[in-house]
Amino acid sequence: MRAVRDHERAVGALRRSYAAVPAGETVRLAKQTSNLFRPRSAPRTPGLDVSGLTGVLAVDEAARTADVQGMCTYEDLVDATLPHGLMPLVVPQLRTITLGGAVTGLGIESTSFRNGLPHESVLEMDVLTGAGELVTTRPQGEHADLHRAFPNSLGSLGYATRLRIELQPVGRHVALRNIRFTRLEELVDAIGEVVDKGAYAGEPVDAMDGVVFSPGESYLVLGAFTDEPEGRPSDYTGQEIYYRSLRRRTRDVLTAYDYLWRWDTDWFWCSAAFGVQHPVVRRLWPQRYRRSDVYHRIVRLEHRHRVAARVDRWRGRPARERVVQDVEIPLDRTPEFLRWFAGNVKMDPVWLCPLRLREPSGPGSARAWPLYPLQPGETYVNIGFWGSVPIAAGAADGDVNRRIEHMVSESGGHKSLYSDAYYDRAAFDRLYGGETWRAVKDRYDPDHRLTGLYEKAVSRA
Numbered sequence: 001m002r003a004v005r006d007h008e009r010a011v012g013a014l015r016r017s018y019a020a021v022p023a024g025e026t027v028r029l030a031k032q033t034s035n036l037f038r039p040r041s042a043p044r045t046p047g048l049d050v051s052g053l054t055g056v057l058a059v060d061e062a063a064r065t066a067d068v069q070g071m072c073t074y075e076d077l078v079d080a081t082l083p084h085g086l087m088p089l090v091v092p093q094l095r096t097i098t099l100g101g102a103v104t105g106l107g108i109e110s111t112s113f114r115n116g117l118p119h120e121s122v123l124e125m126d127v128l129t130g131a132g133e134l135v136t137t138r139p140q141g142e143h144a145d146l147h148r149a150f151p152n153s154l155g156s157l158g159y160a161t162r163l164r165i166e167l168q169p170v171g172r173h174v175a176l177r178n179i180r181f182t183r184l185e186e187l188v189d190a191i192g193e194v195v196d197k198g199a200y201a202g203e204p205v206d207a208m209d210g211v212v213f214s215p216g217e218s219y220l221v222l223g224a225f226t227d228e229p230e231g232r233p234s235d236y237t238g239q240e241i242y243y244r245s246l247r248r249r250t251r252d253v254l255t256a257y258d259y260l261w262r263w264d265t266d267w268f269w270c271s272a273a274f275g276v277q278h279p280v281v282r283r284l285w286p287q288r289y290r291r292s293d294v295y296h297r298i299v300r301l302e303h304r305h306r307v308a309a310r311v312d313r314w315r316g317r318p319a320r321e322r323v324v325q326d327v328e329i330p331l332d333r334t335p336e337f338l339r340w341f342a343g344n345v346k347m348d349p350v351w352l353c354p355l356r357l358r359e360p361s362g363p364g365s366a367r368a369w370p371l372y373p374l375q376p377g378e379t380y381v382n383i384g385f386w387g388s389v390p391i392a393a394g395a396a397d398g399d400v401n402r403r404i405e406h407m408v409s410e411s412g413g414h415k416s417l418y419s420d421a422y423y424d425r426a427a428f429d430r431l432y433g434g435e436t437w438r439a440v441k442d443r444y445d446p447d448h449r450l451t452g453l454y455e456k457a458v459s460r461a
Contacts, residue, residue: 003055003057003058004057006052006055007052007053007057007069007161007162009052010050010051010052010053010069010161011053011126011128011134011161013049013051013052014048014049014050014052014053014128014161015128015132015134016049017030017046017047017048017049018048018128018132019132020046021046021048021449025449026449026450026451027048027130027449027450028047028048028451029047029048029050029155029159030046030047030048030049030050030051048128048159050070050071050159052069053069053070053071053072053161054069054071054072054073054076055068055069055072055076056068056069056072056076056077056080056081057069057162059080059081059084059086059167061084061086064086064166064167064168064169065123065164065165065166065167066080066081066086066088066164066165066167067162067163067164068099068162068163068164068165069099069100069161069162069163070098070099070100070159070160070161070162070163071098071100072098072099072100073095073096073097073098073099074088074091074092074094074095074096074097074098074099074102075095075096075261077099078091078257078260081167082170082256082257084167085169085170085171085172086167086168086169086170087167087168087170087256087260088118088121088165088166088167088168089111089115089116089118089120089121089165089166089167089168090102090107090108090109090111090112090115090116090117090118090121091109091111091260092107092108092109092118093109093261093262093263093264093268094263094264094267094292094293095261095264095291095292095293096292096293099118099160099163099165100159100160100163102118102119103118103119103122103125103150103151103160103163104150104151104152104153104154104155104159104160105152105154105155105416105417105418106118106119106151106152106372106416106417106418108326108353108355108382109207109209109353110207110208110209110221110223110353111168111206111207112353112354112355112356112382113191113194113195113208113354113355113356113379114195114198114356114358115168115358116355116356116357116358117151117355117357117369117372118165119150119151119369120357120358120369121165121166121358122147122163122164122165123138123139123164123165123166124136124137124138124163124164125137125147125150125160125162125163125164126160126161126162126163127143127146127150127157127158127159127160127161128158128159128161129146129157129158129444129445130157130158130441130444130445130446130447130448130449130450131444131445131446131447131449132449133444134161135444137150145439145440145443146158146440146443146444148368148369148370149370149371149433149436149437149440151369151371151372152369152371152372152417152432153371153437153453154417154453154456154457155450155451155456156437156441156445156450156451156452156453156456157437157440157441157444157445157450158444158445158450169225170225170256171225171226171227171256172226172227172255172256173225173226173227173229173233173253173254173255173256173259174206174207174223174224174225174226174253174254174255174256174259175223175224175226175229175230175251175252175253176221176222176223176251176252176253176254176259177200177203177221177222177223177250177251178219178220178221178245178246178249178250178251178252179200179219179220179221179222179250180217180218180219181217181218181219181220182216182217183216184212184215184218184334184335184338184339185335187210187212187218187220187335187352188331188332188334188335188381190220191208191210191220191331191354191379191381192331192379194208194222194354195331195354195356195379200222203222203224204224205222205223205224206223206224206225207222207223207224207225207259208220208221208222208223208353208354209221209351209352209353209354210351210352210353211243211246211349211350211351211352212338212348212349212350212352213247213348213349214342214348215335215338215339215342218352219246219247220352221246223259225256229253230251230253231251231253232253233253233254233255233258234249234252234253234254234258235258236254236258236262236265236266237258237265237287237290238287239279239282239283241266241269241277242262242263242265242266243266243268243269243349264291264292265290265291266290267292267295267296268351268384268386269349270295270386270387271290271295273387274295274298276290317390318390318391318392318393319390319391319397320388320389320390320391321388321389321390321391321397321398321399321400321401322387322388322419322420323345323347323385323386323387323388323389323400323401323404324385324386324387324419324420325384325385325386325401325404325415325416325419325420326382326383326384326415326416326418327382327383327404327408327413327414327415327416328355328374328380328381328382328383328413328414328415328416329380329381329383329408329411329412329413330378330379330380330381330411330412330413331354331378331379331380331381333411333412333413334352334381334383336411337383337407337408337411337413338350338383340407341383341385341404341407344403345385345389345400345403345404346389347385347387347389350383350384350385351382351383351384351385352381352382352383352384353381353382353384354379354380354381354382355374355379355380355381355382356377356378356379356380357369357374357375357376357377357378359376370433370436370437371432371433371436371437371453372414372432372433373414373433374414380413380414398420398422401420401421401422402422405421405422405423409427409431414431417432417456417457421457421458422458423458425454425458428454428457428458429454432453432457434454437453
């Protein structure tokens with residue numbers, strides 16, 4: 001089979017590039033793009049060649065599984081599964097997130113209230129370890145320790161070259177209900193009802209997320225997969241903007257494809273920073289460039305050249321602190337956190353995505369994920385906020401993020417590590433399974449060729 005032969009050649013190229021890294025030098029990926037918001041130091045040595053690991057190897061419609069290379073984007077993965085009426089159990093909201101990246105760095109979306117996180121649907125992985133060995137991990141067996149510790153390891157334990165994942169059926173369309181709440185407690189009660197019953201007000205729910213514009217105005221978006229929608233599907237890739245529709249429409253319909261990428265066109269609402277939401281600019285901005293990866297490239301250029309920061313200084317405006325985070329808060333603490341956030345950080349809107357770890361699927365199933373230790377049976381709400389705030393007089397860059405970290409911990413929650421983090425090492429080890437990480441690190445990367453997890457997430461190595 002050609003795909004298998006091509007994959008074997010790509011893995012061979014990867015292993016040769018590993019062997020070419022001088023002994024004692026740090027091993028890194030030669031990756032041109034990233035969805036991370038952590039500054040990274042410039043590599044001093046050639047990176048690992050992953051250029052041939054970007055495809056879908058096979059889709060098994062009967063078994064509802066797919067074999068996928070680690071650098072395959074979800075955009076390409078969805079293109080391969082939708083013709084079969086299937087989708088990954090969780091499809092992170094941005095097109096260029098890779099499957100390997102979502103597993104080693106976490107991902108989330110509107111099916112997470114019943115399907116958990118992307119790594120929970122991984123049946124097996126081929127992983128190139130820090131020692132240069134290729135091992136196959138499964139929930140049970142010889143390498144089960146690596147399988148459990150891989151999620152949230154951020155490439156500090158190895159890189160996935162192939163993953164076999166579960167798929168689920170999906171209709172050709174998604175019918176949406178946009179339900180407004182004026183009290184956060186009512187919003188939380190509705191989330192609890194959907195999690196418990198798989199339905200709301202008697203109608204089934206396959207997908208759930210939401211938006212908070214203020215503590216007095218929030219929306220829960222409930223989706224149901226269907227082949228026979230009522231009404232013509234909406235299109236938010238043109239002049240209309242998806243998140244604004246929540247205030248105007250109580251019912252909506254999208255094609256399954258457009259639903260999966262509904263947030264990508266405007267990077268949720270962050271495209272406003274580039275003027276893309278202005279009607280005139282939107283007509284002039286080519287539709288093919290209304291994508292999260294394009295916006296992300298613009299942000300990286302700004303971080304490198306600091307043009308906006310220099311203009312702000314010239315105009316006498318205060319410097320700004322980047323506040324780009326996704327945090328998981330227990331459901332019953334969510335109203336308290338949102339009110340604190342609105343009163344202290346003052347960024348809006350924010351995204352909500354309920355989350356619950358999947359139930360064990362059989363005897364001996366591994367459902368403990370020590371590097372991101374959410375509690376089984378507990379419902380969390382992922383709260384996403386992405387922007388910047390002025391640095392107040394007498395304050396320092398990072399102060400707001402540190403206060404958020406403190407509030408997340410006080411709320412019994414967890415914070416994703418794709419962006420800035422400020423924990424000291426003791427707190428980091430306590431929150432992110434440091435003891436387990438070190439044991440697995442010593443087994444699979446005894447010479448510590450790969451950058452450590454704390455160094456990646458906090459020290460910005």
